[in-house]
Amino acid sequence: MAKNYKGKINSNFKVVSLPTYQAEKWLLEKHYAKRKTPISFLFGITDNDCILGICSFGSPPNMNYNNGKCLFNNLSVKTLELNRLVVNSNLPKNTLSFFVSQCLKMLPKACAIISYADPNFNHYGYIYQATNWLYLGTSSPKHRYHFEDGSTFDMRRGLHTKGKIVKKEKLKSTLRYLYLIGTKSEKKKMMSHLKHSPQKYPKGNPKHYECKDLKILYQKTLFD
Numbered sequence: 001m002a003k004n005y006k007g008k009i010n011s012n013f014k015v016v017s018l019p020t021y022q023a024e025k026w027l028l029e030k031h032y033a034k035r036k037t038p039i040s041f042l043f044g045i046t047d048n049d050c051i052l053g054i055c056s057f058g059s060p061p062n063m064n065y066n067n068g069k070c071l072f073n074n075l076s077v078k079t080l081e082l083n084r085l086v087v088n089s090n091l092p093k094n095t096l097s098f099f100v101s102q103c104l105k106m107l108p109k110a111c112a113i114i115s116y117a118d119p120n121f122n123h124y125g126y127i128y129q130a131t132n133w134l135y136l137g138t139s140s141p142k143h144r145y146h147f148e149d150g151s152t153f154d155m156r157r158g159l160h161t162k163g164k165i166v167k168k169e170k171l172k173s174t175l176r177y178l179y180l181i182g183t184k185s186e187k188k189k190m191m192s193h194l195k196h197s198p199q200k201y202p203k204g205n206p207k208h209y210e211c212k213d214l215k216i217l218y219q220k221t222l223f224d
Helices: 020-030 063-068 095-105 126-130 184-192
Strands: 013-017 041-047 050-058 079-087 111-117 134-138 142-147 165-171 175-181
Touching (some): 020 079, 050 095, 063 079
Parallel strands (some): 079 111
Antiparallel strands (some): 111 175
């Protein structure tokens, strides 16, 4: 059974870099998407020898985001996507914001980080709002495709390999957030080239889903 934390963030909590293979159980057994994702940087929040959660960053699947093409006018910026964030339950209230803030400090500079909250799963990006990301509005409309075998797919690319489509379901657009990493002058330059003006944060009723907690040890001798 996972340890039950109360009150303030434990002084033993540390954020560390992890090898990408450490993400597998978190992605397949705990995260609601239940699938792997491309990972360039993986971080874990630990309590002594136990990993309490992971946060991963990788190349955005939309090729138009490479070097910030969809984000900036006439400016090339290394762009990553925060593509997974998952932690065990019963952690102190501010653990997620502490975790994400520490991860952002460990990424290369200068850099633009894009991430999405999916209101189809009652996610509105409150963790991004708590850590001062910019909200840039919604992404392009998306659909969920249903196939004869009962499976579903949310991307147009690769549909021809999935079989016969029996239903096309319109979904709510995802909410797009951006975080800029760099010196004061680098961030000012990126802001001046933004294609989309920051908007007021969206609100909604978030949903917490039930899933098992994981007990995975942090092997310090390998990663320190």
